[in-house]
Amino acid sequence: xQKKKYNISVEATLExxxxxxxxxxxxxxxxxxxxxxxxKRLMPNxxxxxxxxxxxxxxxxxxxxxxVYQQIPPKVEYELSEYGRSLEGILNALCDWGEKxxxxxxxDTFSVLEENILNDHLK
Amino acid sequence: xQKKKYNISVEATLExxxxxxxxxxxxxxxxxxxxxxxxKRLMPNxxxxxxxxxxxxxxxxxxxxxxVYQQIPPKVEYELSEYGRSLEGILNALCDWGEKxxxxxxxDTFSVLEENILNDHLK
DNA sequence: CAGTATCCCCCCAGATACTG
DNA sequence: CAGTATCTGGGGGGATACTG
Numbered sequence: 216x217q218k219k220k221y222n223i224s225v226e227a228t229l230e231x232x233x234x235x236x237x238x239x240x241x242x243x244x245x246x247x248x249x250x251x252x253x254x255k256r257l258m259p260n261x262x263x264x265x266x267x268x269x270x271x272x273x274x275x276x277x278x279x280x281x282x283v284y285q286q287i288p289p290k291v292e293y294e295l296s297e298y299g300r301s302l303e304g305i306l307n308a309l310c311d312w313g314e315k316x317x318x319x320x321x322x323d324t325f326s327v328l329e330e331n332i333l334n335d336h337l338k
Numbered sequence: 339x340q341k342k343k344y345n346i347s348v349e350a351t352l353e354x355x356x357x358x359x360x361x362x363x364x365x366x367x368x369x370x371x372x373x374x375x376x377x378k379r380l381m382p383n384x385x386x387x388x389x390x391x392x393x394x395x396x397x398x399x400x401x402x403x404x405x406v407y408q409q410i411p412p413k414v415e416y417e418l419s420e421y422g423r424s425l426e427g428i429l430n431a432l433c434d435w436g437e438k439x440x441x442x443x444x445x446d447t448f449s450v451l452e453e454n455i456l457n458d459h460l461k
Numbered sequence: 462c463a464g465t466a467t468c469c470c471c472c473c474a475g476a477t478a479c480t481g
Numbered sequence: 482c483a484g485t486a487t488c489t490g491g492g493g494g495g496a497t498a499c500t501g
Contacts, residue, residue, distance in 0.1 A: 219444075222381060224436035225365045225429070231439065233361075242348045251483055258345060262475060267484060288482045289481085298442075305435060306348070308428045313347035315424075316354065358494085374463055385495060390464060411462045412501085
């Protein structure tokens with residue numbers, strides 16, 4: 216394995232969770248297993264291609280598990296792996312900071328889509 | 339101000355610290371004020387253009403301060419703003435996770451450039 | 462030293478169609 | 482439903498030269 220040089224350790228973290236959609240995907244998975252179609256619904260602006268791509272990379276880096284149910288129609292679920300759960304603290308902190316930031320910038324009014332907040336707090 | 343819709347709060351965080359180099363810059367600034375040239379030296383792969391661009395955006399979002407010393411030759415320093423310091427916990431967590439990840443992937447051998455580790459721990 | 466201004470290439474990611 | 486394959490365009494970001 217070729218050794219990669221990092222100038223600062225955070226670069227290694229960003230290589231894993233720095234992709235365009237990776238933090239968002241991981242945040243959703245902190246609330247439990249999700250099917251592909253669920254993830255797609257939770258991220259209306261992601262394309263099928265990007266979703267699959269980002270999921271593959273997260274899987275390669277060992278932070279999520281891909282669970283395939285051998286059935287028709289196909290069913291696939293994704294979940295945080297044990298290793299991925301070591302990111303939960305960070306992911307929650309990122310979400311919390313975002314909420315406070317929204318309040319700071321836009322005031323106290325409701326700025327995150329209700330449906331998804333619901334979804335977030337349900338599982 | 340146009341209200342932005344987020345599907346999940348982490349998206350708001352990523353708008354602030356999600357830029358290609360922003361986390362790296364912010365991590366360096368957690369160790370104290372830095373001159374432009376210092377930052378450039380700490381990030382050998384960033385271009386002047388990107389450095390300035392990312393710094394401007396961080397400033398606009400209120401997480402860093404730009405300190406201009408009126409003198410010749412010019413001297414400019416950047417530091418975490420008070421608001422930016424609310425990110426310190428996250429930034430440190432990102433660095434810590436990166437260190438552990440490097441160890442996990444490459445083993446215990448030294449993988450982050452010595453000069454910069456030194457630099458990190460000095461200030 | 463810190464920062465602009467141009468030019469321009471490359472590739473990321475979107476759109477679309479298709480498979481099992 | 483989950484995932485591939487292919488084509489394509491726009492813009493992110495590099496290189497370079499220049500200013501105060």
